[in-house]
Amino acid sequence: MAHAMKRILVKLSGEALIAPDGYWLNPQTLTQLASDLGQAVAQGFEIAVVIGGGNVIRGAKVGAAGWIDRATADSMGMLATIMNSIALESALEDRGISARTLSAVAMPSVCETYARQPALHHLRKGRVVVLGGGTGNPFFTTDTAAVLRAIELKCDAVLKATQVDGVYSADPKRDPSATRFDVLSHDEAIQRDLKVMDTAAFALARENRLPIIVGSAHGEGAITAILTGRAKATRVTP
């Protein structure tokens, strides 16, 4: 099927992988995400994925607590994203969906090291490309990694598939009076300091005129439903 947007970078939350009993990885969530990403590929989308590490560690929080150096905590965070990435790769392959993990942090006995050309090759072959290790540098987050890789790999948009169904005037989990946007500009998102993505990520997207779509990852086929316009989502556009 032909779509106006073809190559999409899907940003998944690491925190969403936590199981109801608190274990860091919920196999049901992984299976649902894998099946959803497989549906998107079957619909003709080329899919790259960046998955966060918030189910294991967030470097800024641990660094601020003071018991470990921030850069070290960030390295731990990047490693957490690689664990999540290979878990997702495994869930995809188990369902017959061809996938490759490429890591910004070299660990050749675990997965390929990220380079742009091989990543593009895998995408053209219809493989889901799971990009682990964030940017490979401390003091960044996987939101920024998602935007960076989307630009490098000439993606049409970043889809942030998250816990909420769009961008709100404030965090809807904390402020029940927050109102939802259907569309807004990168400028507005930055000026209003909307925390659904970090400012560095929004700024990089603005500079490169990269659209960001924010919608809910919950429910069967949620990602494909957003990409095909069947589910509501907020579009952050230049």
Ligand SMILES: Nc1ncnc2c1ncn2[C@@H]1O[C@H](COP(=O)(O)OP(=O)(O)OP(=O)(O)O)[C@@H](O)[C@H]1O
């Ligand atoms: N203005 C806002 N509009 C929508 N959501 C917001 C807003 N401000 C804060 N949020 C919160 O941001 C969260 C989205 O971030 P999420 O936890 O999915 O990603 P992350 O922190 O990038 O991922 P990870 O869990 O891997 O670290 C939403 O669940 C929502 O509660």
Ligand SMILES: O=c1ccn([C@@H]2O[C@H](COP(=O)(O)O)[C@@H](O)[C@H]2O)c(=O)[nH]1
């Ligand atoms: O480029 C990057 C990306 C991530 N990190 C560290 O990993 C954790 C987990 O990522 P989230 O985006 O918060 O889910 C992050 O908090 C950083 O500590 C990094 O250092 N560099």
